[in-house]
Amino acid sequence: MPTELSTSRAIFDRARRVTPAGVHSNARARDPHPRYFARAEGAYLWDADGRRVLDLVMGNGAVVLGHGHPAVTESVQRAVARGLTCGVEWERAVEAAEAFLRCVPGMDLVRFANTGTEAVTHALHVARHATGRRRLAKVEGSYHGWTDELYVSAFPDPDEAGDPKAPRPVPGGPGLDPRVVADVLVLPFNDEEGTRALLEAHAHELAAVVLEPVLIDAGFIPATPGYLRLLRELTRKHGIVLIFDEILTGFRLAPGGAAERYGVTPDLATYGKAMANGYPIAALAGREELMRSTEPGRGPAYVGTFNGHAVSLAAAVATLPLLADGSLQSELARRTARLRRSFAALAREAGVPAVLAGDGGHFQWYFVEGPVADYRQAARSDPERCRRFTASLEAADMLVARNPIAHHALSLAHGEAELAAIEEAFREALRRARA
Ligand SMILES: Cc1ncc(COP(=O)(O)O)c(C=O)c1O
Incomplete structure (x- = not known):
């Protein structure tokens, strides 16, 4: 991080007096202090010291069109001018649901919620109600939020995680209920034999299997072609609800997310992030009989003060049509492939295994x-x-996540100039990584 961020430093001194670590999500904490931002446009953020930063985090993958996309901003401004916020329904929610489907x-x-954590929690309640069973199975390295049962073996220390073929459940941190954590069955991702053995042994007590079809919170680790098909086959055979958490894969791998891309349809799926270009919304979608079970008096509760919030729906209604025909996804795939190729060449040139x-x-x-x-x-x-690599990118005024297990994102606003700048920064950063 550049050393002369004196305004960010001063804001941090104030912030930590009123807020733990001076940030409202631990993922944004930085040593010696976080960078505070003043505005955003396209692929860039401007920090409180007025420095322009190329954003490779993009709202943890949410801002797919670029910051401040005009169509989204205009739709949100129109919604704000009407004065509606939350706690009532309006027609936009129907439009958003239609555009989603x-x-x-x-x-x-489909039904909307606010955060991914909520949407996955709803999916679990629906699965328990439908199956009359209690336990959840999830894959190792898949993140679904921070509740007691979801924040298990998301980013475990491999030394604590036991046998790779039958991993033990590792809490994401202290404060989770150990009984709930211990109840989660952790499956070895992409290990068909290990997964089959565990699912067959525990099928009678499992309500749901949940996974990110590509482990994006752990970087980018796709399921092998057979793995999702195996999960589909086994869950169908044993009457277990299969839940895809498409909060990161959704709308980016294909308009219909990983389910469309891999040709495997789950019973329920959760979405968020890209669907409203960074405004807070999530969704639970799925098979009719399961979804209807959340209607009043039929099954699990589905409530929330901010559900279907006017501002987020306005953003979703403007964003979803731009994600519908697959052209944005092809463009993003092309740009990502280019970065993969240039990174591989630069890593070879630098002599760094990466x-x-x-x-x-x-x-x-x-x-x-x-x-x-x-x-x-x-x-x-x-x-x-x-x-060393991320320090070099930060010195080149790029916003990155420092953790080795993290993920980064491009948006439609990352054009030729930005890709070239990233490649140039990779060249230097890989040289530094080798040193
Ligand atoms: C795949 C996935 N599921 C669930 C969540 C939790 O979503 P939220 O942070 O909106 O609660 C995230 C957030 O990063 C995610 O990436």
């Missing part, structure tokens, strides 16, 4: 001998090389 034709019905994985505008660097097929391999990414 046009993008994701494999889903029968790989850039990615698609749909999502990407992540791993300092390992390539390719990465599961969380345990990703967790071997060399932390010291990663530290």
